[in-house]
Amino acid sequence: MAELGFHWPSLIVYLLNFTLLLVILYLVAYKPILRVLDQRSNNIRESLEQAERAQKEAAERQAQFERQLAEARRGTQAQLEEAQKRITQYEQQQKERADQIVGEELNRARSEIQRERDMAVEELRAQFGDLAITAAERVVRRSLDSTAHREIIDEVLREGGALDRRR
Numbered sequence: 565m566a567e568l569g570f571h572w573p574s575l576i577v578y579l580l581n582f583t584l585l586l587v588i589l590y591l592v593a594y595k596p597i598l599r600v601l602d603q604r605s606n607n608i609r610e611s612l613e614q615a616e617r618a619q620k621e622a623a624e625r626q627a628q629f630e631r632q633l634a635e636a637r638r639g640t641q642a643q644l645e646e647a648q649k650r651i652t653q654y655e656q657q658q659k660e661r662a663d664q665i666v667g668e669e670l671n672r673a674r675s676e677i678q679r680e681r682d683m684a685v686e687e688l689r690a691q692f693g694d695l696a697i698t699a700a701e702r703v704v705r706r707s708l709d710s711t712a713h714r715e716i717i718d719e720v721l722r723e724g725g726a727l728d729r730r731r
Contacts, residue, residue, distance in 0.1 A: 693717035 697716065 689721060693720065696720060
């Protein structure tokens, strides 16, 4: 083997050196490297777990946000319905108020018409009384005094009123 370039004592020394180097590296470097690799593996695992937790929290927050949004929509819808109800109620109140005002104006106008009618009837009666007296004077060809005029007018009006009531 010497011909091949192997020198057995050197090879054994090299093998011993290599084995010693492996033992020293195992004791000094391998365990710390494994420890670093384990730590890195743990860090990666923890990061993945944190990412999963963050994803779950995000999903929960999204669901909560959607619930709040739906609740806000319901609240807004309820407010719109309440506003619509108030508008309808206000319109009804205004209509009733307008009807009341129209009714009052109608009653006032009716009473005004009745008052004017009564005044016209009184004026007509007065004119009729004067006309009746004038006609009676012409028939009788004499003039009656004013108290007698009034007595005759009142009597004629009473009789005319009694006739109206009978009808």
